[in-house]
Amino acid sequence: MNIPSCITALVCPKCEQSYDHREIRHLCRCGSPLLVHYDLERAARIVDTGTIKNRPATLWRYQEVLPVLDDRNILSLGEGCTPLTPLSTIAKKYAFGKLYMKDEGVIPTGTFKARGAAVGVSKAKELGVRDVAMPTNGNAGAAWAAYAARAGIAAHILMPEDAPRITRNESVAAGAQVHLVRGLISDCGKILARSIPIHDWYDVSTLKEPYRIEGKKTMGYEIAEQLGWQVPDVIAYPTGGGVGIIGIYKALKEMRRLGWIGDKLPRLVAVQAEGCAPIVEAYRKKAKESEAFPHSQTIAFGINVPKALGDFLVLEAVYQTEGCAVAVSEKEIIEALLELASLEGTFVCPEGAAVLGGLKKLRDADWIKAGETVVLLNTGAGIKYPDTLQYNLPYCPVDGTV
Amino acid sequence: MNIPSCITALVCPKCEQSYDHREIRHLCRCGSPLLVHYDLERAARIVDTGTIKNRPATLWRYQEVLPVLDDRNILSLGEGCTPLTPLSTIAKKYAFGKLYMKDEGVIPTGTFKARGAAVGVSKAKELGVRDVAMPTNGNAGAAWAAYAARAGIAAHILMPEDAPRITRNESVAAGAQVHLVRGLISDCGKILARSIPIHDWYDVSTLKEPYRIEGKKTMGYEIAEQLGWQVPDVIAYPTGGGVGIIGIYKALKEMRRLGWIGDKLPRLVAVQAEGCAPIVEAYRKKAKESEAFPHSQTIAFGINVPKALGDFLVLEAVYQTEGCAVAVSEKEIIEALLELASLEGTFVCPEGAAVLGGLKKLRDADWIKAGETVVLLNTGAGIKYPDTLQYNLPYCPVDGTV
Numbered sequence: 001m002n003i004p005s006c007i008t009a010l011v012c013p014k015c016e017q018s019y020d021h022r023e024i025r026h027l028c029r030c031g032s033p034l035l036v037h038y039d040l041e042r043a044a045r046i047v048d049t050g051t052i053k054n055r056p057a058t059l060w061r062y063q064e065v066l067p068v069l070d071d072r073n074i075l076s077l078g079e080g081c082t083p084l085t086p087l088s089t090i091a092k093k094y095a096f097g098k099l100y101m102k103d104e105g106v107i108p109t110g111t112f113k114a115r116g117a118a119v120g121v122s123k124a125k126e127l128g129v130r131d132v133a134m135p136t137n138g139n140a141g142a143a144w145a146a147y148a149a150r151a152g153i154a155a156h157i158l159m160p161e162d163a164p165r166i167t168r169n170e171s172v173a174a175g176a177q178v179h180l181v182r183g184l185i186s187d188c189g190k191i192l193a194r195s196i197p198i199h200d201w202y203d204v205s206t207l208k209e210p211y212r213i214e215g216k217k218t219m220g221y222e223i224a225e226q227l228g229w230q231v232p233d234v235i236a237y238p239t240g241g242g243v244g245i246i247g248i249y250k251a252l253k254e255m256r257r258l259g260w261i262g263d264k265l266p267r268l269v270a271v272q273a274e275g276c277a278p279i280v281e282a283y284r285k286k287a288k289e290s291e292a293f294p295h296s297q298t299i300a301f302g303i304n305v306p307k308a309l310g311d312f313l314v315l316e317a318v319y320q321t322e323g324c325a326v327a328v329s330e331k332e333i334i335e336a337l338l339e340l341a342s343l344e345g346t347f348v349c350p351e352g353a354a355v356l357g358g359l360k361k362l363r364d365a366d367w368i369k370a371g372e373t374v375v376l377l378n379t380g381a382g383i384k385y386p387d388t389l390q391y392n393l394p395y396c397p398v399d400g401t402v
Numbered sequence: 403m404n405i406p407s408c409i410t411a412l413v414c415p416k417c418e419q420s421y422d423h424r425e426i427r428h429l430c431r432c433g434s435p436l437l438v439h440y441d442l443e444r445a446a447r448i449v450d451t452g453t454i455k456n457r458p459a460t461l462w463r464y465q466e467v468l469p470v471l472d473d474r475n476i477l478s479l480g481e482g483c484t485p486l487t488p489l490s491t492i493a494k495k496y497a498f499g500k501l502y503m504k505d506e507g508v509i510p511t512g513t514f515k516a517r518g519a520a521v522g523v524s525k526a527k528e529l530g531v532r533d534v535a536m537p538t539n540g541n542a543g544a545a546w547a548a549y550a551a552r553a554g555i556a557a558h559i560l561m562p563e564d565a566p567r568i569t570r571n572e573s574v575a576a577g578a579q580v581h582l583v584r585g586l587i588s589d590c591g592k593i594l595a596r597s598i599p600i601h602d603w604y605d606v607s608t609l610k611e612p613y614r615i616e617g618k619k620t621m622g623y624e625i626a627e628q629l630g631w632q633v634p635d636v637i638a639y640p641t642g643g644g645v646g647i648i649g650i651y652k653a654l655k656e657m658r659r660l661g662w663i664g665d666k667l668p669r670l671v672a673v674q675a676e677g678c679a680p681i682v683e684a685y686r687k688k689a690k691e692s693e694a695f696p697h698s699q700t701i702a703f704g705i706n707v708p709k710a711l712g713d714f715l716v717l718e719a720v721y722q723t724e725g726c727a728v729a730v731s732e733k734e735i736i737e738a739l740l741e742l743a744s745l746e747g748t749f750v751c752p753e754g755a756a757v758l759g760g761l762k763k764l765r766d767a768d769w770i771k772a773g774e775t776v777v778l779l780n781t782g783a784g785i786k787y788p789d790t791l792q793y794n795l796p797y798c799p800v801d802g803t804v
Contacts, residue, residue, distance in 0.1 A: 057459045057483060077747060078485020078508060081459060085479055089552075106480060106510055109749070110785045142749075150491075150747030158798060166788040173743035173784075173791055179798040187800050195803040341575035345479060345552030347511070347544075382575075383512050384785050386568040389575055396560060396581040398589050401597040 004046055006038040007067045010210050013313065021067065024127050026208050033207035033310055035250065036214050038065050040257045049229055049260055057081035059115055059218035065254055066119060067214050073126040075150045077108035079118045080218055084226040087376070089343040090356070094363050097371035100232070101346060102223055105381030109170065111302075111349070112219065112244060112379045113143035119215030121147035124202055129153060133201035135188030137240070137302050138167030139380060144204060145176035156201055158188035164301065164384055184296070186306060206241040207310045213247045220251025223375055224261050231261050233372035236269035236359055238351035238379055239279050239325070240303035242314035245270055249317035266375075268323035270314055271358035273298035273333065278307060279314055283325035288312055299330055299388060300350040302379065324367065328357035336360070337388070350388055352378030405476075406448055408440040409469045412612050415715065423469065426529050428610050435609035435712055437652065438616055440467050442659045451631055451662055459483035461517055461620035467656055468521060469616050475528040477552045479510035481520045482620055486628040489778070491745040492758070496765050499773035502634070503748060504625055507783030511572065513704075513751070514621065514646060514781045515545035521617030523549035526604055531555060535603035537590030539642070539704050540569030541782060546606060547578035558603055560590035566703065566786055586698070588708060608643040609712045615649045622653025625777055626663050633663050635774035638671035638761055640753035640781055641681055641727070642705035644716035647672055651719035668777075670725035672716055673760035675700035675735065680709060681716055685727035690714055701732055701790060702752040704781065726769065730759035738762070739790070752790055754780030 010019040012028035013035050019025050021036065028034055043064040055061035059080025068074055083103045091099035104112035121144060124132060132148055133156040134141060141157040148155040155176035159168070160183060171178045181188050189205060196203050203209065224231055231252065237245045245268055255261045270279050276296035282289065292307035308314065318325055328336075337353035340346045355376045362368045382388070396402050412421040414430035415437050421427050423438065430436055445466040457463035461482025470476055485505045493501035506514035523546060526534055534550055535558040536543060543559040550557040557578035561570065562585060573580045583590045591607060598605050605611065626633055633654065639647045647670055657663045672681050678698035684691065694709035710716065720727055730738075739755035742748045757778045764770045784790070798804050 058485075075747070077487055078505060083460075083480020083510070103480060103510070105512075106508060108485070108505070108508055110507075110512065110783060146743070146747035146749060148747075149744050156804065158804065161797070166785050168795060169788065169791045169793065170743075170749050170785065172793045172795070173740055173749060174747060175744035177804075178795050179804050180795050181798055181800060183800045191798055191800070191802060191804060198803060338575055341548070341572070342551050342577040345477070345548035345550075345576060347548060347572050347575060381512060381783075381785070383568050383572065383783070386571065386788060389571045391571065391574045393570060393574070393580050393582050395563070396583055396593055398583060398585045398593070400593060401600060402558065402560065402579075402581050402593060 001071050003063050003068060003071050005066060005069050006040065006043040006064050007036060008039050009037045010034040011037045024202065025210065026203055034210040036067050036210050040254060044258045049225070052225070059118065059215065062218055062221050067211055068122050068126055070126060073122050075118060075122045075125065075147050079108050079114045081222060082106045084223065085346060087344050090339060094360055095370050096363060096368065096374055098373040099376065101376045101378050102219060103346065104377070104379050105348060109143045109146055110381040110384050111139040111143065112216065113140040115215035115218055116212035116243060117143035117147040117215070120144070120204060120209060120212040121151050121153065123211040124153060125151045129202040131156060131199065131201040132204045133192055133196060134204045135185050135192050137185050137304065138163030139302060139384065142167040142170035145171040145174040148176065149174040158192055160184055160188060162301070166384055184304070184306065206243055213243050213250065216244045217247030217251040219244060219377065220248035221255065224255055229260055231264065231266045232375045233266055234269060234368055234374045235266045235377065236271055236355045236374065237377045238300065238303050238354050239270035239272055239314060240305035241308045242310050244377065244379065245317050246310050246313045249321065265321045268317050268321045269358065269362065270318055270325040271355045272325065272327045273300045273303055273354055274327045274329050276304045276306060277327040279311060280325040280327040282311065282315055283318060288315055300333055300354050302349065302351045303354065326358040326361055328354050328361070332357035347382035348378040349380035349382050349385055352380065403473050405465050405470060405473050407468060407471050408442065408445040408466050409438060410441050411439045412436040413439045426604065427612065428605055436612040438469050438612050442656060446660045451627070461520065461617065464620055464623050469613055470524050470528055472528060475524050477520060477524045477527065477549050481510050481516045483624060484508045486625065487748060489746050492741060496762055497772050498765060498770065498776055500775040501778065503778045503780050504621060505748065506779070506781050507750060511545045511548055512783040512786050513541040513545065514618065515542040517617035517620055518614035518645060519545035519549040519617070522546070522606060522611060522614040523553050523555065525613040526555060527553045531604040533558060533601065533603040534606045535594055535598060536606045537587050537594050539587050539706065540565030541704060541786065544569040544572035547573040547576040550578065551576040560594055562586055562590060564703070568786055586706070586708065608645060615645050615652065618646045619649030619653040621646060621779065622650035623657065626657055631662055633666065633668045634777045635668055636671060636770055636776045637668045637779065638673055638757045638776065639779045640702065640705050640756050641672035641674050641716060642707035643710045644712050646779065646781065647719050648712055648715045651723065667723045670719050670723045671760065671764065672720055672727040673757045674727065674729045675702045675705055675756055676729045676731050678706045678708060679729040681713060682727040682729040684713065684717055685720060690717055702735055702756050704751065704753045705756065728760040728763055730756050730763070734759035749784035750780040751782035751784050751787055754782065
């Protein structure tokens with residue numbers, strides 16, 4: 001059945017070249033990622049927030065501003081509408097006004113990658129794709145493999161050997177072809193770039209197809225809806241490839257044009273690890289693009305991206321919203337992870353923990369004012385990272401007491 | 403603020419002794435677990451399914467039939483309202499009418515244990531408890547540790563050394579005191595029984611406090627609500643301690659009295675592993691209680707429970723609904739796990755996979771008829787079990803192609 005998607009075209013944010021959305025497209029001929037455009041005036045006429053409220057609790061409730069045209073192509077595992085959990089104890093400890101965590105651990109596959117994969121694979125199916133291929137730090141590969149399996153599409157995945165082990169098993173169990181690489185995700189990307197022309201696979205590398213971002217942007221829609229169509233003062237996001245922050249910024253601009261939120265946008269904060277902080281470096285220099293970060297390393301594996309294809313879009317989101325970029329140490333990541341677990345009961349991934357580390361610094365510097373409402377984006381469940389913490393636990397004898 | 407909970411008492415299902423719900427209670431003096439009773443006539447007057455539909459998507463939407471009296475005691479991480487995912491490809495392959503998976507992997511902590519912990523810890527807080535203590539196969543401990551952390555309650559946990567490693571880290575990160583035991587969960591239980599009088603801890607072992615089951619029963623409410631207040635023909639559940647199946651049966655009876663569903667109940671199926679099948683043995687003998695299963699062993703660690711305290715309630719649920727109990731081999735569990743991943747894109751825990759194994763047998767024997775609607779309960783995310791599958795993956799050289 002047809003969906004009232006208001007998609008109109010794929011448009012280059014750099015050179016403004018427009019492309020037909022009914023054809024398979026990757027990058028613009030100028031080399032930039034493409035963004036999906038919608039007829040938002042039409043969308044505003046045919047749907048309102050009251051209608052959306054009564055739809056099922058998945059990201060597909062925002063169907064007018066999603067790219068899929070026929071609901072038979074929708075592959076859903078129930079993704080989206082993740083919790084916006086109040087972190088009252090930590091808010092009190094550090095004198096935040098209100099602090100919420102958008103908890104993307106509570107989603108199929110355990111990470112926010114499910115959003116991009118759900119929309120990306122559904123649209124790939126609609127476009128008649130038979131094979132998807134990608135480099136991954138693990139979680140994206142696992143998510144795309146899962147949705148590809150549901151679609152009956154073959155998945156070809158390259159991941160660094162250091163990627164979280166469970167993501168290998170998820171991908172292989174889903175039937176994907178997985179190859180390991182003794183290198184970084186950027187090395188995987190280079191291998192794939194050489195391999196794709198041989199096989200004529202559909203390249204779903206970060207931002208190389210335009211639809212992953214459409215899935216990710218729904219985090220922005222949900223945050224606004226969950227706050228009663230108010231926006232917070234600050235949204236902070238762990239930034240590797242940056243698709244999420246680009247998507248949230250896109251969602252905010254769309255919602256403003258739809259009239260669903262007011263004019264004022266939240267300040268968007270890109271949080272990185274000190275061991276891989278190309279966006280933070282660029283922000284310090286007020287640069288429009290980042291430079292490749294040398295010898296990158298961090299336990300927050302998902303944000304170990306030395307040079308992101310969409311770096312200029314991340315920086316634009318930061319600058320245009322008067323946000324900022326901040327880096328945290330490995331020690332600060334672990335401290336924040338333990339604070340979230342022991343004070344709030346939320347066991348997050350290191351990337352999500354990094355965000356709390358960054359927010360503490362910004363609060364300390366009074367960049368975030370007392371009384372402001374802040375949303376921390378946790379991109380995944382801590383349970384996908386069994387080795388982040390190491391404990392030696394006491395044994396109790398079978399005939400003993402504790 | 404007060405919640406219109408319709409709780410009236412704690413009642414023994416064996417000897418019918420009634421207890422005041424405003425006091426801390428564990429087992430009945432006759433040794434049986436206690437069940438929570440509600441004034442369902444009052445509940446039916448003050449709430450209807452239309453009102454519930456408009457409440458937030460957590461298990462707390464069923465507040466009239468939950469035991470918490472004051473919403474300041476509610477500890478929520480956004481648990482409940484998990485997806486009911488259609489498994490159309492597998493349904494077609496095995497000629498099920500409709501096959502759905504209630505996916506309890508999409509919940510805080512990654513398993514259905516979050517439901518029991520959310521309600522159990524909230525009620526413990528309401529009762530003034532300062533220390534909870536439990537034996538666990540891992541996931542329950544992790545969930546109770548998380549919610550206890552959020553409540554500011556201390557948690558004392560005993561788990562077999564073979565329990566999933568990630569659950570140790572979750573528990574310790576949340577600030578729980580964790581002790582490992584070279585034995586089974588039953589050995590942990592014995593140590594705890596000796597230790598509790600020393601410390602005066604609140605015993606939250608399976609069914610030893612009456613509120614965990616109230617959290618678990620919400621799975622039953624959600625299945626009915628998600629099917630438009632219709633019940634399926636069959637609900638199949640991986641049975642270890644059995645709290646979930648007891649809870650679902652309790653929910654079904656409550657909903658019938660509330661007038662939210664019709665008279666006919668689904669047939670409840672208890673699925674166990676051949677390596678630990680005490681309920682299946684009892685069912686074969688038409689017994690009312692099970693006998694301890696010797697030398698139990700299975701990769702479906704969560705259902706390795708040789709003798710459950712609530713066995714008689716599990717068997718009652720099976721007999722009263724004209725359900726059955728069925729055991730599956732380790733090989734059938736792995737096969738089902740891979741089918742779910744590769745055909746549906748759902749990466750489940752071995753316990754959830756066991757259920758599909760059982761359903762295939764029952765369909766094969768025509769115990770489940772073609773055309774019947776079946777709900778498979780997956781109790782947790784496969785990502786919590788990194789070692790269930792072992793693959794040797796090919797490496798691709800950094801300068802190579804795939």
